[in-house]
Amino acid sequence: MINQQNNAPIGIFDSGVGGLSIAKRIAEQLPNEQLIYVADSAYAPYGDISNQQIIERVNIIADQLIKKKCKALVIACNTATVNAIDQLRERLSIPIIGVEPAIKPAATMSVSKKVGILVTQATANNARFLALVDQYKNGAEVFIQPCLGLVELIEQGQQTSEEFNRLLNQYLTPLIPQGVDTLVLGCTHYPFMIDAINKIMPNGITLLETATPVSEQLKRQLTKHQLLAIRSDDVAHQFYSSSINTKQNEIFSQLWQSEVKVNLL
Ligand code: DGL
Numbered sequence: 001m002i003n004q005q006n007n008a009p010i011g012i013f014d015s016g017v018g019g020l021s022i023a024k025r026i027a028e029q030l031p032n033e034q035l036i037y038v039a040d041s042a043y044a045p046y047g048d049i050s051n052q053q054i055i056e057r058v059n060i061i062a063d064q065l066i067k068k069k070c071k072a073l074v075i076a077c078n079t080a081t082v083n084a085i086d087q088l089r090e091r092l093s094i095p096i097i098g099v100e101p102a103i104k105p106a107a108t109m110s111v112s113k114k115v116g117i118l119v120t121q122a123t124a125n126n127a128r129f130l131a132l133v134d135q136y137k138n139g140a141e142v143f144i145q146p147c148l149g150l151v152e153l154i155e156q157g158q159q160t161s162e163e164f165n166r167l168l169n170q171y172l173t174p175l176i177p178q179g180v181d182t183l184v185l186g187c188t189h190y191p192f193m194i195d196a197i198n199k200i201m202p203n204g205i206t207l208l209e210t211a212t213p214v215s216e217q218l219k220r221q222l223t224k225h226q227l228l229a230i231r232s233d234d235v236a237h238q239f240y241s242s243s244i245n246t247k248q249n250e251i252f253s254q255l256w257q258s259e260v261k262v263n264l265l
Contacts, residue, residue, distance in 0.1 A: 007229050009034040011065030012074040015044040016155045018189030019076025020255045025211035032229040035237040042243035045151040046079040047120030058084040071227050078186050082126045095221040101186035102208040104136035110182040113140040116175045119186035121146045147171045154189045157251040172200045185209040240265040
């Protein structure tokens with residue numbers, strides 16, 4: 001059965017531009033769906049704010065997206081998911097899809113049974129995340145690496161800068177002698193630094209991100225709730241930020257790989 005909700009948009013949000021790595025995959029895999037993307041740039045990075053503040057921000061953004069008539073929400077942020085998804089699901093009845101680091105596939109795929117997980121500080125400190133690691137590590141040794149400062153630099157479009165490479169080297173180099181052969185990108189900003197990671201880590205390292213599984217989970221949920229879009233016209237995605245600056249259109253467009261205009265939420 002088709003109801004009027006089918007062609008309503010899907011709300012996707014993150015603290016900043018990281019969730020574009022998820023939104024892009026959703027746009028490719030579900031081309032009939034209209035997306036409304038929100039970057040909570042005024043409060044980025046979430047990695048540096050308290051659990052309570054993250055819950056507050058997630059609720060505020062979710063309510064704005066509901067006002068824009070979204071039929072489903074994707075929390076395209078590991079930090080926001082581990083800190084706030086349970087609480088949000090208790091309050092809202094529409095499908096809510098979160099992002100969690102791919103620990104289980106990493107532990108299964110790793111030959112050396114040494115897995116690195118790159119995360120923000122707020123994720124590294126989070127009890128739900130630590131419980132996930134314990135639950136899914138499947139005998140592998142897990143190295144949790146908080147990567148302070150990287151999200152901020154990606155937000156400024158600085159992922160090829162010297163400072164960025166210095167920090168990335170500092171975080172990755174200690175993992176090499178440990179024999180890590182599988183690296184989980186536990187923050188949605190990190191797929192934008194895959195080239196830089198590959199330059200530092202040994203050949204053959206497996207990098208795992210979550211855009212495809214999230215997009216597949218969204219499709220399953222939309223199918224289950226009979227909410228898949230049905231349309232023949234082109235969709236026009238919308239992009240918002242809670243704080244606009246002069247470089248934002250350029251940075252969004254670069255990561256989205258086509259011209260984007262960012263509006264104030
Ligand atoms: N992209 C977010 C994540 O996946 C960013 C975190 C932050 O704002 O610190 O965790």
